[in-house]
Amino acid sequence: xxxxxxxxxxxxxxxxxxxxxxxxxxxxxxxxxxxxxxxxxxxxxxxxxxxxxxxxxxxxxxxxxxxxxxxxxxxxxxxxxxxxxxxxxxxxxxxxxxxxxxxxxxxxxxxxxxxxxxxxxxxxxxxxxxxxxxxxxxxxxxxxxxxxxxxxxxxxxxxxxxxxxxxxxxxxxxxxxxxxxxxxxxxxxxx
Numbered sequence: 103x104x105x106x107x108x109x110x111x112x113x114x115x116x117x118x119x120x121x122x123x124x125x126x127x128x129x130x131x132x133x134x135x136x137x138x139x140x141x142x143x144x145x146x147x148x149x150x151x152x153x154x155x156x157x158x159x160x161x162x163x164x165x166x167x168x169x170x171x172x173x174x175x176x177x178x179x180x181x182x183x184x185x186x187x188x189x190x191x192x193x194x195x196x197x198x199x200x201x202x203x204x205x206x207x208x209x210x211x212x213x214x215x216x217x218x219x220x221x222x223x224x225x226x227x228x229x230x231x232x233x234x235x236x237x238x239x240x241x242x243x244x245x246x247x248x249x250x251x252x253x254x255x256x257x258x259x260x261x262x263x264x265x266x267x268x269x270x271x272x273x274x275x276x277x278x279x280x281x282x283x284x285x286x287x288x289x290x291x292x293x
Contacts, residue, residue: 104158107132109165111194116156116187119180123155126227126257130279134255135162137277137286138223143253144168147222150247152210152240153232157184159225161191164203168223174206174213181207211236214243222249227257238266245270248289256285 104125106114118125126134138144145167151160154173164171173188175181188203195201206213210228224244228237237256244254245268253274256265260283267273272290276283 104128104156106158106162106165106191107135109162109167110196111161111165111191114165114190114194116158116161116190117183118156119177119183123177123180124230125156125158127279127282130257130282130284131158131162133277133279134159134284135166138163138253139166141253143223148172148220148249150174150221150224150244152213152224152226152244153228154184154205155180155227157187157205159227161187161203163223163225164191164201165194169200170202170204172204172206172217174208174210176207176209178207181205210240211243214240214247217247219247220249221247222252224248224252224254225257226254230259230262234263234266238268241265241271242268245289250289252289254287256287258283258285 104116146169148170149163149168151173154175157173160171160173173184184205271287274286
């Protein structure tokens with residue numbers, strides 16, 4: 103069972119697709135959002151959740167004060183699940199909230215090629231079997247869409263190599279949780 107951990111939608115149960123996704127464990131989500139809260143990296147942010155699955159990462163950010171959340175999920179069942187979960191979180195939002203949650207049912211690379219810039223926080227939680235070259239292409243397409251102080255969090259198997267960040271992103275830290283590794287990267291300072 104997947105739940106929103108904290109914020110206005112805390113304890114709200116999220117639907118998870120029956121197959122085809124690998125939800126982030128509660129332990130990893132709690133650690134991730136504790137780290138983000140410590141950096142004050144959520145409130146009023148524009149958040150992008152790529153390979154969203156159930157939308158749990160982006161919707162957790164929404165519950166904790168993100169202003170705009172976009173969930174990108176190409177799988178039909180998973181994108182329908184994202185829509186259902188987004189509606190439940192939107193319904194739980196405080197009266198007068200300006201929270202905006204959108205769901206895009208397209209491939210990540212296609213979405214990145216046609217979206218406007220301005221993201222502050224991005225989650226990339228692709229299937230563990232996604233090729234490293236495809237992840238690198240996602241990161242390269244994402245970089246021009248980021249605000250100068252943006253943070254990108256990539257979740258991969260602990261057996262996977264470090265992502266290829268390409269120009270424009272630089273690794274800030276790596277954190278391991280059993281079979282899962284979180285990679286935190288920021289926008290590189292101009293040379």
